[in-house]
Amino acid sequence: MPIGMITRRTLLQAAACTTISAAAGPTWATATYPSRPVTWVLPYAAGGATGRLAQPICERLSQRLGQPFTMENRPGAGSNTGTESVVHAAPDGYTILATSTANAINVSFDPSLPFDAAHDLIHVAVLARMPLLLMVSTELPVKTLLEFIAYAKANPGKLSVGSAGLGTVQHLSAELFSVMAGLEWTNVHYRGSGPALVDLSSGHIHAMFDNVASSLELLRSGKGRALAVTTRGPCAVTPELPPIWTALPGYNTSGFYGTAVPRGTPQEIVDLLNRETNLAIADPAIRKQFDAIGAIPVPCNARDSAGVFGAEIVRWRQLIALARVRKDG
The missing domain is CATH 3.40.190.150 (Bordetella uptake gene, domain 1)
Incomplete structure (x- = not known):
C-alpha cells in the first residue's frame, strides 16, 4: 500500500491494537505516576x-x-x-x-x-x-450517662460545654444531644480540641464531645471522665462505655x-x-x-x-x- 493511503481495514486494525494495548497494561498516567514527591x-x-x-x-x-x-x-x-x-x-x-x-x-x-x-x-x-466520647470534668458530680442527663436537666443553662469550634463534629454532636435530651447549656467554642481538653481537665468547662484519638490521653491520665460513646455500638478502645443510643434512641454520630x-x-x-x-x-x-x-x-x-x-x-x-x-x- 502506498505511503499516505489509509484504508478502513487499517483504521480498524489500529483501533483493535489500541484497545488490546489499553487492556494489557497501564496507561501512560499510571505507568509514570508518581515520578516525584x-x-x-x-x-x-x-x-x-x-x-x-x-x-x-x-x-x-x-x-x-x-x-x-x-x-x-x-x-x-x-x-x-x-x-x-x-x-x-x-x-x-x-x-x-x-x-x-x-x-x-x-x-x-x-x-x-x-x-x-x-x-x-x-x-x-x-x-x-471514629466515635466521639462524651467527656466531663472530674469535678462534675456525675459518673454515668443518665446521671449527667439528670444533672443537666436540674441545672438548666448552668453547664458549659466545649467544642473544637463552631460547626465542627464535636459541636454538632453536642447540639444533637441537647436537642434530643431537652437540655439547655452554654456552648464554648475553641480553636481545636486541644485547648478545650485543657480547660476540661482544669474544670473551666464542664463537658465536651471529642473524638477518641484526642480524648484518650486525658481519659487515661484521670484528668477527665468519659461517660458514653456517640456511635450506636460500643467502641473497641472503651468497651465499658455505653452508647448514647441506649439513653437517647436514634442518637448516632x-x-x-x-x-x-x-x-x-x-x-x-x-x-x-x-x-x-x-x-x-x-x-x-x-x-x-x-x-x-x-x-x-x-x-x-x-x-x-x-x-x-x-x-x-x-x-x-x-x-x-x-x-x-x-x-x-
Whole structure:
C-alpha cells in the first residue's frame, strides 16, 4: 500500500491494537505516576486524629510507589483553607486532601464557600470512622450517662460545654444531644480540641464531645471522665462505655476520614491511589495503629467513596436542621 493511503481495514486494525494495548497494561498516567514527591494536605493543625490516621498510610504509599508521600498541615477556617488549596491544585495526583466530617458539614453549614467539596473534588478512598466520647470534668458530680442527663436537666443553662469550634463534629454532636435530651447549656467554642481538653481537665468547662484519638490521653491520665460513646455500638478502645443510643434512641454520630484529589485527576491515578490505600488499611500493622485510637477502617472503591461522602452530607444537613444551628451562631 502506498505511503499516505489509509484504508478502513487499517483504521480498524489500529483501533483493535489500541484497545488490546489499553487492556494489557497501564496507561501512560499510571505507568509514570508518581515520578516525584506527592503532597498529602491535612487542613488542620498538627497532632490531631487526621494526622494519626494519615501518617501510616503515607508511609506505606511511599514504600509501595517509590516516591515520598509527605503530610503538610494547612489549617484555617475550619478546614476550608487547606481544602480550597487542593480544589485549585493541578489535577495530576500530586496533591491529595485528607478529608473529614468537616468537609461534609461545611457544604450545608457554610453556604458562602467558594467551592463545593462534593463536586470540585474526586473522593478517592475512605480511611475510617471514629466515635466521639462524651467527656466531663472530674469535678462534675456525675459518673454515668443518665446521671449527667439528670444533672443537666436540674441545672438548666448552668453547664458549659466545649467544642473544637463552631460547626465542627464535636459541636454538632453536642447540639444533637441537647436537642434530643431537652437540655439547655452554654456552648464554648475553641480553636481545636486541644485547648478545650485543657480547660476540661482544669474544670473551666464542664463537658465536651471529642473524638477518641484526642480524648484518650486525658481519659487515661484521670484528668477527665468519659461517660458514653456517640456511635450506636460500643467502641473497641472503651468497651465499658455505653452508647448514647441506649439513653437517647436514634442518637448516632461519628467522625469520617478519607482522601480526595482535584476534579479532573485521571481515573487511572484515582483507582491506583484507592487500591494502594485499601491495601495499606488491610495491613495488620496499620490496623493495629487504627485500633489503638478507636478508628474503624472502612475500605471501599473510589465510586463507593464518593457515595459515602454524599451520604455524609445528607446526614449532617439533617442534623444541622434538627439542631437549628447556623454559622453565625
